[in-house]
Amino acid sequence: MIVFFDYAPAMKLIPSLRQLRYLIAVVDLRHFGQAAEACLVSQSTLSAAIQELEDLLGAKLLERTKRSVLPTPLGLEIAARARALIKGAEDIADIAAAAREPLSGPLRLGMIPTIGPFIVPRAMPELRKRFPKLKLFLREDQTARLLSQLENGEIDGALIALPYPIDGFDSATVARDRFSVVFPPNHRKAQAAGIRASELALEELLLLEDGHCLRDHALAACSLESARRNEGFKGTSLYTLVQMVANGLGVTLLPQIALDAGILRGLKLPVLTLEAETPYRDIGLVWRRGSGQARTLAAVAGAFKEIWPSAG
Amino acid sequence: MIVFFDYAPAMKLIPSLRQLRYLIAVVDLRHFGQAAEACLVSQSTLSAAIQELEDLLGAKLLERTKRSVLPTPLGLEIAARARALIKGAEDIADIAAAAREPLSGPLRLGMIPTIGPFIVPRAMPELRKRFPKLKLFLREDQTARLLSQLENGEIDGALIALPYPIDGFDSATVARDRFSVVFPPNHRKAQAAGIRASELALEELLLLEDGHCLRDHALAACSLESARRNEGFKGTSLYTLVQMVANGLGVTLLPQIALDAGILRGLKLPVLTLEAETPYRDIGLVWRRGSGQARTLAAVAGAFKEIWPSAG
DNA sequence: GAGCATAATCGAAAAAAACGATCATATAAA
DNA sequence: TTTATATGATCGTTTTTTTCGATTATGCTC
CATH class of the missing domain: 1.10.10.10 (Winged helix-like DNA-binding domain superfamily/Winged helix DNA-binding domain)
Incomplete structure (x- = not known):
């Protein structure tokens, strides 16, 4: 032999x-x-x-x-x-290192701009409490870049919105984030209890610029084509988008996490849920398959899941 | 930054x-x-x-x-x-090494017992001619073991029958190998032009012992359950199986590659094709994903494909 | 051609790896 | 209990590998 x-x-x-x-x-x-x-x-x-x-x-x-x-x-x-x-x-x-002292050491987390600013203020204190030995480094970027940074080992994990092609990565779903429609003050539909996706096609729908996955998810959720949209107005962040709506330029879709974080605070903008369809995106934590931080990241994902506003 | x-x-x-x-x-x-x-x-x-x-x-x-x-x-x-x-x-x-001198050096190939003995005599001379600098080492074993040997780096590639769960491996399909039914001499069905899979259920169907994928593929091809079969007679190789048929113990299914290699030579056994269904297995060359020999193996797979009897 | 930048080369020093012999300790045998 | 045996740790020495600084060769730029 x-x-x-x-x-x-x-x-x-x-x-x-x-x-x-x-x-x-x-x-x-x-x-x-x-x-x-x-x-x-x-x-x-x-x-x-x-x-x-x-x-x-x-x-x-x-x-x-x-x-x-x-x-x-x-x-x-x-x-x-x-x-x-x-x-x-x-x-x-x-x-x-993780076996020596579980849930400790540096952990470099990326987040997309339509999640990070809204979950960080709420989650960080809780994460610090649960994982006191973990040194969290945060970075904000768009999904595609975060995934490439994961691949390069520049970050350990990323909080992104799904669905997104993440072949070759491991992931854990953290929460479901539903979309609502935000109208300008005194909009003709403002008094309705809800609105249908098909009606949205008639509105001036304001979205983030290309590269933000929220743009694609929002369009997909409402079964709208990107090409059909008026491309005149694109926001660079959800905050600017809200300002545009407040100025009567059109309507927009906002994720629940942003509403929960008080993005409309001080503004009297009517918010309507979409009837029947309840469009949403899933929030997931992804990491490189085989990453040495896999266990830690799974624990962090679990924590996010419990901390998430809709779960509380 | x-x-x-x-x-x-x-x-x-x-x-x-x-x-x-x-x-x-x-x-x-x-x-x-x-x-x-x-x-x-x-x-x-x-x-x-x-x-x-x-x-x-x-x-x-x-x-x-x-x-x-x-x-x-x-x-x-x-x-x-x-x-x-x-x-x-x-x-x-x-x-x-492959880049230095393509298609050279040692290549350790595994094959399943229901392919190896029949393709080797035909393919080896041709392979030697096409890849004169390749040193082919052959080994015969069952699919599951071959895959584990691939995983362990004990062999570089394996010629097996598909479908088979080969997650984590790369593969190239080489040929389609159809099954025919072999009867004992003077069997009552021997004069028919063909036979239906449903009729096979009534026959004493002789198969290889457990572990040979041909057994499972044959049963699947005829939509038969393993549990239902008379388990009294199991062959250890296609040769012994043929002998059992010749002795009138029952019928069996043989892959075309074995027939082409003359496994029935000297025996007057009627061979019938199955009507309508044309059951088959696919022959594929698999290797460990990321293997340094991937290019060589792809070339060898291509050669097998052209050499294969049914293609000639 | 002078000056600069770049990678190869060389001998010496430092660091890493390996060895053989010995030691400590636990189990098995007497 | 005593002795023998097996196993892995330890120690000082030797060998090998890695690294360094200085120098050289070669091609570019001015």
């Missing part, structure tokens, strides 16, 4: 994480000197390590042209895999 | 592949001395490395009880991730 797997290094010569780390730096920075600086080693050290790696693999990974250095296709491919490997090693360190 | 990712090792202390390799050995063998031997290092070296690792991670990975060593849950978890990491590093070496 042939045994294929062996613990001996002689079986298969594999590159070291050290060599791969240096390769990544050069591929990213396209410069040996700068890469060496970033790695906190001398240029000669890095140069030697890269050559070792090329010798070991028996292939050119970098094209040196005396004026600039360019990764070969193979070099790029290997650098990409190397990134995943190093992330895997970091994950090991993470889960060990 | 906070930069999270850094090339410096100081950012995040990560374990080395060397340390992880030693850990895997101890977790597998539950013995420092034997693990050291397997790793081709002294026991003291391995012992020190494991301690380094535990120090670095700040957690106990192994429970030493003076008489035996037992991995902690964390140790097991980390060993599992370490295995994936080392496989990733080997993949890097593989794709570099």
Whole structure:
């Protein structure tokens, strides 16, 4: 019986994480000197390590042209895999740290702009209470960017609105966030008990600019096409959107979380729920599959779920 | 702007592949001395490395009880991730080797017993001609074991019958393999032009023993329940199955690939195709997702596809 | 051609890894 | 209980790997 797997290094010569780390730096920075600086080693050290790696693999990974250095296709491919490997090693360190002291250490959370400002003031104190040893770093960005930051290991988790294509990520649903319609003061529909989605098509519907998932979710919820909409007025945040409505420019859809946070405070704007359909988005916490922080994030998701206004 | 990712090792202390390799050995063998031997290092070296690792991670990975060593849950978890990491590093070496000289080097292929013996004699000469620099190592086993061997990196690819749950693997379909019914000589149905699956239920249907996917595929193809079958006669290979049919013990289903290979040579057994339904299995080549041999395997799959009897 | 920037090269120093021998301790055998 | 055995930790030394600083070679810019 042939045994294929062996613990001996002689079986298969594999590159070291050290060599791969240096390769990544050069591929990213396209410069040996700068890469060496970033790695906190001398240029000669890095140069030697890269050559070792090329010798070991028996292939050119970098094209040196005396004026600039360019990764070969193979070099790029290997650098990409190397990134995943190093992330895997970091994950090991993470889960060990988490096992040593659960729910502690730094946790870098991203949130989309239509959630963050409204949930943070309410949730942060409670999270601090529940996870006193956790050091929460928050960042606000749009879904697509947050996911790419997750992928790059720049953040550990992200609070986003679903549905959204999140293949390759793990997630936990936190809450369901329903949409309501906000009218200008004295709008002709303001006295109604509710409104139908089909009626909305006749209104001047104000939405966030492209890139905000709330825009797409709101349109989808009301079965409206983006192309049909008057594109003249787009808000850059829910706050500006509300101001536009208050000025009579049109109506808009707001998520419950924003209403709960008092976004309309001081304004006398009629709010109507949509009849029958009750459009909504789901709020979910997502993280990179295999992340060393998975356990912590699941706990945080659970906390969010309990803290969420609609759950309280 | 906070930069999270850094090339410096100081950012995040990560374990080395060397340390992880030693850990895997101890977790597998539950013995420092034997693990050291397997790793081709002294026991003291391995012992020190494991301690380094535990120090670095700040957690106990192994429970030493003076008489035996037992991995902690964390140790097991980390060993599992370490295995994936080392496989990733080997993949890097593989794709570099493949890039250096495409379609060369050793390739360890597994095949299920109801395919291997029939396609190998026909395909091997052709494969040798097309990929003269490839060193093909073949192994025969049942699907479940082949997949586990793929997962463990003991083989690079496997030729199996689909459908089969292959989540986490990549695959390429090679051919469609239809089933025919083989009767004993002088069977009452032998003169018919075809037979319906429903009629098969009345026959003494001989199948391979449990574990062979052909058994399940054949039953599924004819919409028969395994539980209903007379379990008195089970063959250990298609050859013994054919002998049983020849001896009048019942009928059986054979895949076209076996018929093409002349499994009935010398025997005068009537073969009928199934009417209307044309039951079949698909033959596919599968490999571990991210395997360094992916490109080579895709090429081999393509070759199989062209070589396959039904395609010729 | 002078000056600058870049990566390769070299010898020496520092750090990491490995070894063999020994020790401590728990279990098994006498 | 005493002795023998097995196992992993520890220690000092040797070997190997990694790193550094200085220098060199080469191509660009002025």
